[in-house]
Amino acid sequence: MERTLFNRKGDAVAYLTDDYHGTIYVLDGHPVAYLYEDRHIYGINGRHLGWFVNDIIFNHNGERIGFTSSTCPVPAGKEPVKAEKYDKDEIRPRWQAPPFPNLTFDYAAQDFKAFLKEGQVVTPLIQF
16 A cells, blocks of 8 residues: 655655555655665665655655654644556665664754655666
């Protein structure tokens, strides 16, 4: 069952699939990240992004940045129709995770979608 992920304002930003990797897609259908060992969030590009603890996504500073509908600090908005999924690139080797931070009740200043897109594989443009 797919779970929608919301920012701190209650806006749907992405969703977590129940496939083998626990892939996270932004709503436009692009795969950006996945769960590793049910706790670490890694970008498809191999970069460690944060942690998924008790249905809350935390960044490297221990600040809350993403939520499921059950943990969202405000009433979650209506879940939009999801775009067709793009094919997932090959998952790159994982970077070493930083030390687990002290988790706080603070909100991250960074935009949740921008946070997730840090894990997206960027394909270089080929010019002729």
